[in-house]
Amino acid sequence: MTLTTRDHAMRMLGVKFRAAGLPSPELDARLLVMGVTGASDIEMLREPGTRMSGAEEARLAECERRRLAGEPVSRILGQREFWGLTFAVTSATLDPRPDSETLVETAAALLRDAAAPRILDLGTGTGCLLLALLHELPQAQGIGVDVSPEALSVATANAARLGLSGRVAFRCGNWTEGLEGKFDLVISNPPYIRHGDIAALEREVREHDPMLALDGGEDGLSAYRALARSIPDVLTQDGHAVIELGLGQADEVGALFESAGMHVLRTVPDLAGVPRALVAARTRR
Numbered sequence: 001m002t003l004t005t006r007d008h009a010m011r012m013l014g015v016k017f018r019a020a021g022l023p024s025p026e027l028d029a030r031l032l033v034m035g036v037t038g039a040s041d042i043e044m045l046r047e048p049g050t051r052m053s054g055a056e057e058a059r060l061a062e063c064e065r066r067r068l069a070g071e072p073v074s075r076i077l078g079q080r081e082f083w084g085l086t087f088a089v090t091s092a093t094l095d096p097r098p099d100s101e102t103l104v105e106t107a108a109a110l111l112r113d114a115a116a117p118r119i120l121d122l123g124t125g126t127g128c129l130l131l132a133l134l135h136e137l138p139q140a141q142g143i144g145v146d147v148s149p150e151a152l153s154v155a156t157a158n159a160a161r162l163g164l165s166g167r168v169a170f171r172c173g174n175w176t177e178g179l180e181g182k183f184d185l186v187i188s189n190p191p192y193i194r195h196g197d198i199a200a201l202e203r204e205v206r207e208h209d210p211m212l213a214l215d216g217g218e219d220g221l222s223a224y225r226a227l228a229r230s231i232p233d234v235l236t237q238d239g240h241a242v243i244e245l246g247l248g249q250a251d252e253v254g255a256l257f258e259s260a261g262m263h264v265l266r267t268v269p270d271l272a273g274v275p276r277a278l279v280a281a282r283t284r285r
């Protein structure tokens, strides 16, 4: 039996994915070949002629079947890159999105000169926001909260894999309920899709991201209301809140935080120019 090379397998898979109308066929094919063979980016470039084993070919065929059935690459491989780090993902966690890196960048800049900042991540999912911040800020400590115990198991495993377990704790709960102490920074990417818009989301999102991570209630603002009410009580006097915004939500979310007595300092755009992070504080500065 002649076994195919990694490069050939990747090209063939890319052609099939393109014919099936997948949005990023070549990238998906590359990630799947790397996933089943364990090859790095550099190895893919330097050693394109390396032959795959029979077991790798069989695993790739299974990945192909799942991808063509609409499953995202990250779910098939069980992991996703965010902020240059690898995070485990499962059906209980939102797939970390590149847009959310805007929050990490914004929060890291706010804490750059803080001696030993305490960070609270509300709705932590995989833990990607909090763990990326702890990775950036070696003196920081944090708590990640989620209402989903299954998501918290994933976040706990991610912290261990990234060597950050000593500086993080995870709590199961409803936003800030039962938390003690104050935090220098509260970060959150809450569920913010309007309930009625969920049916029209891309199939990959609708069928594979957990509803708990998507559904923002009738107007998409339910979680923001709860956060605006509760965050002022857990922020230090000079602390900041960095909150992810859904498309077109900046004014409404800003108004919720202002009416809870906080000051909106600015919004920060993502790479597409969409206002993605809202920065608020207890005092105007």
Ligand SMILES: C[S@@+](CC[C@H](N)C(=O)[O-])C[C@H]1O[C@@H](n2cnc3c(N)ncnc32)[C@H](O)[C@@H]1O
Pocket (backbone or CB within 6 Å): 093, 094, 095, 096, 097, 100, 122, 123, 124, 125, 126, 127, 128, 129, 145, 146, 147, 148, 151, 173, 174, 175, 188, 189, 190, 191, 192, 212, 213, 214
């Ligand atoms: C949009 S996901 C964000 C996950 C992760 N922070 C990220 O950026 O990829 C929202 C998260 O909020 C959690 N969540 C929903 N309602 C919650 C609540 N009442 N209290 C705490 N967490 C909640 C969900 O389980 C989900 O993990």
